[in-house]
Every structure is written in C-alpha cells, then in structure tokens.
Amino acid sequence: MRNCEVIVVGGGPAGASAARRLQQGGAQVLVLDKEVFPRPKLCAGWITPEVVRDVDLDPATYPHRFLSFRRLHWHLKGLHLPIPCVQHSIRRLEFDAWLLEQSGAQVAAHTVRQIERDRGDYLIDGQYRCKYLIGAAGTACPVHRNLFRQALPRVRALQTVTLELEFAHEWRDPDCHLWFFEDGLPGYSWYVPKARGWLNVGIGGMAQRLKQRGEDIWLHWQRFSQRLEQRFGIRIALEPSGYSYYVRGPIDVVRLDNAFLTGDAAGLATRDLCEGIGPAVRSGLRAADSVLHGADYDLANVTGASMGGGWISRMVDWGFTRGVGRPAVGAAAPI
Numbered sequence: 329m330r331n332c333e334v335i336v337v338g339g340g341p342a343g344a345s346a347a348r349r350l351q352q353g354g355a356q357v358l359v360l361d362k363e364v365f366p367r368p369k370l371c372a373g374w375i376t377p378e379v380v381r382d383v384d385l386d387p388a389t390y391p392h393r394f395l396s397f398r399r400l401h402w403h404l405k406g407l408h409l410p411i412p413c414v415q416h417s418i419r420r421l422e423f424d425a426w427l428l429e430q431s432g433a434q435v436a437a438h439t440v441r442q443i444e445r446d447r448g449d450y451l452i453d454g455q456y457r458c459k460y461l462i463g464a465a466g467t468a469c470p471v472h473r474n475l476f477r478q479a480l481p482r483v484r485a486l487q488t489v490t491l492e493l494e495f496a497h498e499w500r501d502p503d504c505h506l507w508f509f510e511d512g513l514p515g516y517s518w519y520v521p522k523a524r525g526w527l528n529v530g531i532g533g534m535a536q537r538l539k540q541r542g543e544d545i546w547l548h549w550q551r552f553s554q555r556l557e558q559r560f561g562i563r564i565a566l567e568p569s570g571y572s573y574y575v576r577g578p579i580d581v582v583r584l585d586n587a588f589l590t591g592d593a594a595g596l597a598t599r600d601l602c603e604g605i606g607p608a609v610r611s612g613l614r615a616a617d618s619v620l621h622g623a624d625y626d627l628a629n630v631t632g633a634s635m636g637g638g639w640i641s642r643m644v645d646w647g648f649t650r651g652v653g654r655p656a657v658g659a660a661a662p663i
Contacts, residue, residue: 329454329455329456329457330358330455330456330457331456331457331458332356332357332358332456332457332458333355333356333357333458333459333460334350334355334356334357334358334458334459334460334461334462334619335357335358335359335360335450335452335456335458335460335461335462336350336357336358336359336360336433336462336464337360337361337440337452337461337462337463337464337465337469337470337471338359338360338361338463338464338465338466338469338591338593339359339360339361339363339365339424339428339435339464340369340424340427340464340465340466340591340608341383341423341424341427341591341605341608341609341612342464342590342591342592342593342608342609342611342612343359343361343428343462343464343465343590343591343612344359344424344427344428344430344431344433344612345382345383345427345431345608345609345610345612345613345616346462346464346590346612346613346615346616347359347428347431347432347433347612347616348427348430348431348432348433348616349612349613349616349617349620350433350616350619350620351431351432351433353616353620353621355616355619355620357433357434358433358434358435358436358456358458359428359431359433359434359435359436360435360436360437360438360440360452360456361435361436361437361438361465362437362438362439362440362465363437364437365424365425365428365429365435366421366422366424366425367421367424367425368421369420369421369424370420370490370492370494370569370570370571371420371492371528371604371605372417372492372518372520372528372530373417373418373419373420373423373494373520373522373528374415374416374417374504374518374520374603374605375415375416375417375418375423375605375606376415376416376603376606377414377415377416378606379605379606379609380416382606382609382610382613383427383430383609384430387416390426391426392418392419392422392423392426393417393418393419393422393522393523393524393526394416394417394418394523395416395417395418395502395521395522395523396414396415396416397413397414397415397416397417397502397503397504398412398413398414398503399411399412399413399503400413400415400503400504400505400506401503401504401505401506402506402508403505403506403507403508403510404507404508404509405509410503415504417504417520417521417522417523417528418522419494419522419526438452438453438455438456440452440453440465440470440471441453441470442454442474443461443470443471443474443475445585450586450587459586460586460587460588460619461475461586461587461588462587462588462590462612462615462616462619463475463476463587463588463589463590463593463594464590464591464593464608464612465593466573466591466592466593467572467573467574467592467593467595469589469592469593471587471589471593472589472593472594475584475587476581476582476584476587476589479581479584480578480579480580480581480582480589480594480595482574482577482595483574483577483578483595484535484536485534485536485537485649486534486574486575486576486577486595486599486649487534487535487536487572487573487574488515488532488533488534488535488572488573488574488575488597488602489532489533489534489535489538489545489570489572490530490531490532490545490570490571490572490573491530491531491532491545491546491549491568491569491570492528492529492530492531492532492568492569492570493528493529493530493564493566493568493569494522494526494527494528495526495527495566496525496526496527497525497526497527497562498525499521499525499527499560500560501519501521501560502521503521504518504519504520504521505518505519506518506601507552507555508644510548510551510552510555511548511551512541512543513531513533513548514533514534514537514538514648514649515531515532515533515534515602515648516531516532516601517529517530517531517532517548517552517555518530518531519556519560527562529552529556529562529564530568531545531548531549531552532602533545533548534648534649535572545570549568573592573595573597573602573604574592574595574597575595575597575598575599575602575648575649576595576596576597576598576599576607576631577595579594579595579596579627579628579631582594582611582625582627583618583625586619588615588618588619588625589611590608590611590612590614590615591604591607591608591611591612592604592608594611594627596608596611596627596630596631597631598631599644599648599649600644600648601644602648606631607630607631610630610631611627611630611631614626614627614630
C-alpha cells in the first residue's frame with residue numbers, strides 16, 4: 329500500500345497545474361495517469377495569454393512547438409472577420425508532458441478503477457491511500473464516476489462531439505481560422521497551424537442537437553474537408569479521431585469532503601469557444617490552494633467566456649446550446 333498526502337488522478341493541464349502548486353507548497357503529492365507521458369492527446373491546442381501566464385511558460389525557453397497568432401479569422405454566414413489578437417498554439421503531446429515534468433511531482437502509470445472511503449482517507453484500488461484526492465482525468469474521470477456521479481450529473485444538452493486530425497503539413501497561412509454554424513452545424517470548425525510544420529483541423533458540435541435533427545457529425549466533416557481543399561489546397565486522406573466533452577453547466581458540487589473535481593472532469597469548457605485548457609489550469613491551481621491553505625473551492629468565475637462574456641460570447645453560446653442554462657431539477661441526465 330502506497331500512502332500519500334495528496335493524489336491527483338490525471339496528468340493533463342489540470343492535474344499537472346495542481347501538482348506543481350502542491351509541490352511548491354510542500355505537500356506530498358502523487359500523480360496517477362493511465363498513460364505514460366508524452367502521450368497523444370486530441371485537442372486543437374489553442375492556448376490564451378492567460379494560460380501562458382498561469383503555467384509560467386516563457387516562449388523564449390519553451391523547448392517545443394509554440395506559435396503566436398496576431399489575428400483570428402472568423403467566418404460566419406459568409407462574412408469574414410479578421411480580428412486582431414494575441415493567441416497561441418501548442419501540440420498537446422509536447423505541452424502536457426512538459427507541464428507534468430515542470431510540476432516536479434512523482435508520477436505513476438495506473439488505471440484508476442475503484443475509489444473507496446476508508447477511515448477518513450481515500451483508498452484507490454487497494455493500492456494507494458491519500459487524505460486529499462483531486463480528479464483531473466477529463467470527461468471520463470474515475471473520481472467523478474466513483475464519487476460525484478449523483479451529486480454532479482452530466483447535462484446531455486451540453487455534450488459536444490468532435491472530430492479532428494493533427495498531422496505534419498507545411499502550411500502557408502500562419503493564422504487561425506474558425507468557421508461558425510456552417511451548413512447549420514451547432515458548433516464550429518477550425519484550422520490551427522502549429523510551429524515547425526504541423527497543423528490541426530477539426531470540427532465540433534452539440535451532440536444532442538445533431539441527434540434531434542437526424543444529422544451525423546461525419547456529414548459535416550465531409551463538407552469541412554471540401555472547404556479545406558478549396559481554400560487551402562489541403563486534401564484530407566486520413567480518418568479523423570473523435571472525442572466528447574461537456575461545456576460549462578452547473579457546478580454546484582465540485583468538492584465532496586476532501587475530494588475535488590477540476591477541468592473537464594467538472595465540465596468547465598467555455599460555452600462560447602469550448603476552450604478547455606484555461607479553465608483546467610485555473611481549476612487545478614484553485615484545488616491545490618484549497619488543500620494547502622484551506623481556501624474555498626469556488627469555480628463560479630473560473631470558466632468565464634473565452635471572448636469576454638459580451639454580446640459576441642452570448643450570441644455564440646446561444647447558437648451552440650440554444651440558451652441551455654441552469655437545468656431545472658431532474659433535467660440533468662446522469663450518464
């Protein structure tokens with residue numbers, strides 16, 4: 329039996345950020361992840377200046393691919409809006425491994441299955457024991473499944489379905505492009521170049537609305553592939569991979585005793601651009617502060633809108649979710 333003060337389940341941005349803050353605060357921390365890092369991770373890989381600041385990333389010394397955009401190209405109903413900004417792209421394969429290494433925490437490869445309470449501690453698969461437990465393993469996080477499933481059920485209306493590809497490509501356009509609501513898609517598609525000849529392209533939509541309309545995300549992928557060929561001369565020959573997660577819904581219960589949920593395990597992705605990395609990092613830091621200093625674990629403002637929360641954010645949110653807000657009692661379907 330391995331005993332530890334804090335166990336973090338999941339070594340992605342939320343878990344690595346929590347582990348780093350805990351290590352800096354002198355806590356004894358262990359990270360459990362089913363994968364060995366570096367590991368492939370599906371994600372557009374777009375990060376904000378806030379993320380760069382929160383993880384103390386210095387672009388001049390960061391040893392992996394890092395590309396900055398000076399504008400985002402929005403495409404909406406035939407309109408093309410180049411928006412000046414400062415945003416960045418990374419490869420999650422590299423970024424996540426770097427974050428976890430920077431944490432300085434001990435890491436063990438272990439697939440968490442069963443979590444039990446035992447004399448005030450948490451007992452994991454009969455092999456690990458801890459006083460504090462942080463769930464940071466994404467949508468299918470075993471901490472949510474074992475401890476929070478009834479207290480924080482998933483809201484199906486806020487589930488996304490996504491297809492994407494990341495591949496080596498000598499792109500010519502160095503800017504990020506976003507297409508909103510093309511062909512009625514309740515979501516958006518993207519073109520995100522990465523440094524030194526890599527490219528991520530993908531498409532995501534609200535799963536329940538697609539199902540209600542009898543549409544398949546693959547039909548929208550085919551249309552998107554045609555758009556990429558027409559605009560950029562990119563011929564997609566590979567099959568994309570898919571994944572699913574939840575955008576921001578009710579977060580009334582993200583702590584039970586000494587167990588915490590962070591990132592996608594809590595369903596924190598923003599509802600205007602479905603940004604997950606920023607909320608994951610910030611929630612991981614707050615969970616660590618709660619452990620170290622007894623601070624309240626409040627995520628009410630940790631996952632604000634990526635675009636500031638103004639009328640554009642509200643318009644995109646409505647286009648994605650059709651105004652799904654705080655569900656009425658019984659409206660959330662546990663899965």
